[in-house]
Amino acid sequence: IISMDKICKSFPVEMGGEQQVLFDITFDVNQGEFVSIMGPSGSGKSTCMNIIGALDTPTSGTYKLYGRDVTHLSPDELAVVRNEYIGFVFQQFNLLSKRSVLDNVMLPLMYRGLPMEERIRRAREMLKRVGLENFESYLPTQLSGGMKQRVAIARALAGDPKLILADEPTGALDSKMGNEILSFFKKLNEEMGITIVMITHEFEIAQYSNRLIHIYDGRITYDGKVPKD
Amino acid sequence: IISMDKICKSFPVEMGGEQQVLFDITFDVNQGEFVSIMGPSGSGKSTCMNIIGALDTPTSGTYKLYGRDVTHLSPDELAVVRNEYIGFVFQQFNLLSKRSVLDNVMLPLMYRGLPMEERIRRAREMLKRVGLENFESYLPTQLSGGMKQRVAIARALAGDPKLILADEPTGALDSKMGNEILSFFKKLNEEMGITIVMITHEFEIAQYSNRLIHIYDGRITYDGKVPKD
Numbered sequence: 488i489i490s491m492d493k494i495c496k497s498f499p500v501e502m503g504g505e506q507q508v509l510f511d512i513t514f515d516v517n518q519g520e521f522v523s524i525m526g527p528s529g530s531g532k533s534t535c536m537n538i539i540g541a542l543d544t545p546t547s548g549t550y551k552l553y554g555r556d557v558t559h560l561s562p563d564e565l566a567v568v569r570n571e572y573i574g575f576v577f578q579q580f581n582l583l584s585k586r587s588v589l590d591n592v593m594l595p596l597m598y599r600g601l602p603m604e605e606r607i608r609r610a611r612e613m614l615k616r617v618g619l620e621n622f623e624s625y626l627p628t629q630l631s632g633g634m635k636q637r638v639a640i641a642r643a644l645a646g647d648p649k650l651i652l653a654d655e656p657t658g659a660l661d662s663k664m665g666n667e668i669l670s671f672f673k674k675l676n677e678e679m680g681i682t683i684v685m686i687t688h689e690f691e692i693a694q695y696s697n698r699l700i701h702i703y704d705g706r707i708t709y710d711g712k713v714p715k716d
Numbered sequence: 717i718i719s720m721d722k723i724c725k726s727f728p729v730e731m732g733g734e735q736q737v738l739f740d741i742t743f744d745v746n747q748g749e750f751v752s753i754m755g756p757s758g759s760g761k762s763t764c765m766n767i768i769g770a771l772d773t774p775t776s777g778t779y780k781l782y783g784r785d786v787t788h789l790s791p792d793e794l795a796v797v798r799n800e801y802i803g804f805v806f807q808q809f810n811l812l813s814k815r816s817v818l819d820n821v822m823l824p825l826m827y828r829g830l831p832m833e834e835r836i837r838r839a840r841e842m843l844k845r846v847g848l849e850n851f852e853s854y855l856p857t858q859l860s861g862g863m864k865q866r867v868a869i870a871r872a873l874a875g876d877p878k879l880i881l882a883d884e885p886t887g888a889l890d891s892k893m894g895n896e897i898l899s900f901f902k903k904l905n906e907e908m909g910i911t912i913v914m915i916t917h918e919f920e921i922a923q924y925s926n927r928l929i930h931i932y933d934g935r936i937t938y939d940g941k942v943p944k945d
């Protein structure tokens with residue numbers, strides 16, 4: 488369902504220069520896989536994830552999502568694809584600071600044509616999953632770092648996505664909470680066949696997945712089983 | 717130098733209610749100590765740190781910093797105390813998005829009356845320490861999550877603080893980078909007697925400190941040696 492072929496990405500930098508950040512990234516992900524992406528800070532993981540999630544376009548190379556060449560879709564068409572298939576947990580959470588926790592979690596459900604009661608029910612179910620059922624009327628500014636992260640996770644899951652893209656979903660969480668959330672991800676993957684691609688820098692968290700891709704200086708340096716050590 | 721006595725903190729919540737978040741927090745930290753604070757997400761660690769850093773005032777109880785009762789200082793006096801003694805690494809980095817990396821790191825030095833060349837020299841030295849010497853003219857929006865965290869660390873250290881307050885300083889960093897930065901913290905603590913209070917949820921990181929305080933539901937449940945396990 489995800490097909491990256493020789494994906495390169497450069498960003499403009501001051502004085503009209505360019506900094507290349509991704510070099511010929513090539514890999515496929517099939518439905519039902521649970522992939523971890525690891526690598527040093529600044530190596531290009533989030534940049535890669537943004538292209539997978541159709542939030543950014545590559546400078547060169549081809550990216551197919553569910554068989555469609557995403558590089559040739561209009562921004563509106565991209566938004567439709569994203570809302571239909573993908574739940575995204577952002578590295579910096581990206582919550583709407585003026586809307587309540589419940590509103591934030593319900594946001595992806597707006598595009599599904601579900602009735603209000605159903606949207607509230609699903610949002611509340613996910614908030615309960617991440618231990619925040621008592622905080623639905625709070626604003627993001629009234630939450631701790633780890634609570635914001637859990638709202639971002641609940642929001643990604645509320646829409647019943649087929650594909651979850653999680654950028655360091657446990658970075659702000661303690662070990663117990665991180666393991667609870669990853670066990671839930673594993674359950675979604677094994678019982679419902681949901682495909683998960685997750686960036687993490689914690690090896691203990693990568694153990695929940697069944698494939699590891701390592702990115703170093705914008706290149707893939709490993710793609711295979713998750714080592715036990 | 718830090719003296720917390722029966723510190724309580726409540727926040728107002730909707731409908732005029734109040735949520736108590738810290739309950740009778742009492743502990744002292746002496747110059748030269750390296751303390752870790754651990755505990756579940758939402759347990760009150762950052763709230764406690766904000767009071768220690770004189771960024772917030774307790775609802776009741778007394779807080780003395782360097783022997784002065786901080787609860788009775790005016791906002792201006794608090795700002796002077798903070799700028800003189802404290803380097804703060806915020807959980808959400810709090811970088812100025814319209815200023816360059818170098819400007820962000822130099823910011824705390826503005827209050828020291830140092831000449832421009834000296835401020836630039838110190839900022840560059842700290843950027844080199846965190847591996848970002850090639851990124852001084854970048855804007856925060858052009859950086860990865862872990863790079864922003866490293867800029868926040870460099871900024872906290874540039875002012876030669878006597879007291880470092882670090883709220884999850886390695887949350888966005890890979891293991892190798894996290895250990896490099898903690899080794900540097902340990903060096904500052906052991907060789908220069910700098911006091912460090914650090915929130916972390918990674919046990920491997922807490923090993924660098926020589927005292928562990930555990931907070932659970934707003935109360936201290938452990939205060940002693942760092943367990944090896």
Ligand SMILES: Nc1ncnc2c1ncn2[C@@H]1O[C@H](COP(=O)(O)OP(=O)(O)OP(=O)(O)O)[C@@H](O)[C@H]1O
Pocket residue numbers: 628629630631632633634659661727728729735737755756757758759760761762763764807
């Ligand atoms: N401005 C605020 N208004 C209302 N409640 C708040 C506010 N700031 C924090 N809280 C509440 O205080 C509690 C503790 O928050 P705090 O940020 O100290 O947690 P933490 O231990 O740092 O958690 P984490 O590990 O997730 O960062 C949480 O329940 C949070 O909702």
Ligand SMILES: Nc1ncnc2c1ncn2[C@@H]1O[C@H](COP(=O)(O)OP(=O)(O)OP(=O)(O)O)[C@@H](O)[C@H]1O
Pocket residue numbers: 498499500506508526527528529530531532533534535578857858859860861862863888890
């Ligand atoms: N908008 C941008 N403009 C310029 N450079 C950028 C931009 N976004 C990212 N970069 C650069 O791309 C590189 C990779 O960034 P990316 O966010 O993908 O790293 P990462 O692997 O996710 O790191 P981390 O683990 O720290 O989150 C970095 O050197 C960063 O400075």
Ligand SMILES: [Mg+2]
Pocket residue numbers: 532533534578860861862
């Ligand atoms: Mg990243």
Ligand SMILES: [Mg+2]
Pocket residue numbers: 631632633761762763807883
């Ligand atoms: Mg916190």
